[in-house]
Structure formats: C-alpha cells, structure tokens
Amino acid sequence: TPPRILRGRLLSFNRRPLSIADTESYEYEDDGGLLISEGRILAFGPFETVLLDAPEGAEIVDHRPNLILPGLIDTHLHFPQMQVIGSYAANLLEWLNTYTFVEEQRFADPAHGAGIAVAFFDEMIRQGTTTAVAYCSVHKASADAYFAEATRRNMLMLGGKVLMDCNAPEALTDTPQTAYDDTKAVIADWHGKARNHMVISPRFALTSSHEQMDVTGALAREFPDLHIQTHLSENTAEIARALELYPEAQDYTDIYARYDLLGTKTLLGHAIHLSERERDVLHETGAVAVHCPTSNLFLGSGLFPFKEYERRDNPVRIAVATDIGGGTSYSMLKTMDEAYKVQQLRGERLNPLESFFYMTRGNAEALSLSDRIGTLAPGSDADIVVLDARATPAMALKMDVVTTLAEELSLLQTLGDDRAIAETYVAGCPLKSGL
C-alpha cells in the first residue's frame, strides 16, 4: 500500500486527564494530517504541514469532519462466549454453570473455533477495537483458531488457552501437566509471531487446584515477559468459595500472590470487592484491576470503585473492558457509557475525556504497550479508528448544538455504537469498509 495521509480531526492522549478542563493531557488538531506508511504512523500535525513533508505520491484520505483516534482497546473478553451473551441468570456462578461451561465445550472442535474466530474478529473491526485481550477455552485448538485469525488480519492481539482443572465439567478441564504442556505449545506456536502475545490464563481460583496453581506460577517464572490474566473478586459468593478452597490465604488476592502471579503484566478481571490490604497489594505489585461495567451490571456483581482506586495514596492501576459474554456489548463506547453510569451510582463522575483516554492510551499503558498502540504519536503502529458523531439522525440532531470536544465525546459515548465507527485501520489498512 502507498503512504497515506488521513485528513480529519486528530485526537491523541499523552496522559490521564485530571479534569474536564485538562487540555494539556491530549494533542488535538482541528484540520489534522496523519501520515501512515508500512503499518506505522510517521507524522502527526496540521494537515498542510504534514502534506508538505509527505513523500511524493502519498494518497490523501479525507475523513473530515470525523474524529481520528488510536484504535480502541478491550482488555478482557472471552472469545468462546459469543453465543453466551445475554443468557439470563441470577448471578455469576449460576451463569457459569448453566450456560458458559456448556457452551465452551463446543471449542473442543477446531472447526467450531475457526468459524467463531472469523465472526469474532469481524466484530472487533466493526466496533473499532484494534487490540483485545481474550480468554480462549481450555482447548489448545481454540487458541490456535484465535491466533491464526489474528495473524491473517495482522492485528495486535493478546490471548491464552484457559487453565482449569477442577469444579467444572469433565469435558472442560485440563490437568496441571496438560495445562503446562499446552501453554508452552501455544507460546512456541504463536507468541511473538506476527503481532501475537500469548497470555498465561488461569481462569480463576475456583477452577484451578493447588497443583495447577503451582504449575501456573512455574510458567510465570519461566516466561517473565508474558502477560497473566485471571478473575478476582467479582461476586460475593465467588469470594467465599475461593477462601474455602484456599483457607491458607489471607484473602482472595493473596491466593494469586502466593503463586507469584501478581506483577505489572497481570490483568485482574473485575476486582470489585477488595479490602484496603488487597488494594495495597495491587498497588505494590503493579497488577491491573480491569473494570467490566456491562458485565458487572448484567450479572449484578457490584459497582467498581473506579474513583476510589484512582484517588487513594497508593492508587490501583485500572483498565476497562467488555467481558463478552458476561458483558452485554462489544462496543467500547457503550462500555464507557455504562462505566459512567456505574460511577454515578457511586456518587462519582467519570468525565468524557477520561473515558476516551481509558479506551485508548489508558488501556495501552495497562498492557505496557503504549510505545506501540493507544496513541497517534509518530513511531506507533497505525491502528486507528475514525469516529462519526453524526452517525444516526438522533446523533446528528444533538451534534447541531454541541460546541466543545468534550461534549462531542460525551455524545459519542452515550449514543454511539458500531454505526459511529466510520473506519477501522489495522496496521495502516482500512478493514471496516472491507467487511
């Protein structure tokens, strides 16, 4: 592909906005130009300036009046749960046993996984999500299907074969030994190939025996550069069960700490009901609490203390995610709409600049990948989303009275969904228009 200049309104964050008036936290170009070539961003600036410095023959793609942002990032979802979404259940444990542990068994069949992978990646592109961190199923074949499709589309994706050896149907369990062997095989087959990142993925304390936790800790020590993902403190009945299974642990967080699973590359899904001690442990280890608002509301799990985690003397690192299929939307816009409402119920506010920071650079920082993604800074990968705040008649009507960038972002988050995603570029290639 020839070098391209994307023309439009550029928005890229440098750091977390401290208030709605924090204009220092981001770069904005009203008539901007973004030069991309060979999968990378080469220049960011006023259109006329970028045009002057661009190589001969660069193609101009006019996205005015739309906003051009870094591609959206989803830091926690389940690839084998596309057909679980919306399943009616009272709470987490009923939902897992009734629907999820049944559905995931179908991924023993490689052909099933391959088919769902196509639908899954199509949906990511449709929603403007260019990087995601997924749990596959317990079957190695599900991770193969996931990474094969990510490779085909040249997307920067993280994911892992799930480790689970107890308290689940026989057909959905591995053993400590097969968990170890299959994890190593997925690393050997996929990690570092194309843009793939393999993630060590013990499902949660309830479905891993002490022996499997030992093996998980051994994997973490053997591969210190890999990310680790698991679930923590989502639901009160789950917490009680975890402490029954691991009576030697001080609290739920301590279960994972005892096996060396907490570090700056650890992603802890939900992490809602944490004591002050546990919050301190997350701070000290640098592990990330991943907020999944639509899932927490759908399963009635609780209201994530976002602002409390941010504000404390020892802040907890935070990321945001859909948690499909406990979550109810693939859209990161809709996810932040619900995150905003969860904070309202806690008497707190999450401003629209913060929301868009978290969907992009914030999540990239949580993954230790902000040198590559989550920003439009020159040198980054050309993973880009184009947002149309006039995508529907109701949005266009509201846009007639919008006067500030923050108001436009608030509108995009409140009424926006896949229709507001005008284009999704992956490594410089426009993929949404090709769907």
Ligand code: GUN
């Ligand atoms: N805890 C353990 N497994 C799961 C899962 O698949 N979804 C959610 N929301 N929580 C979990």
Ligand code: FE
């Ligand atoms: Fe989850």
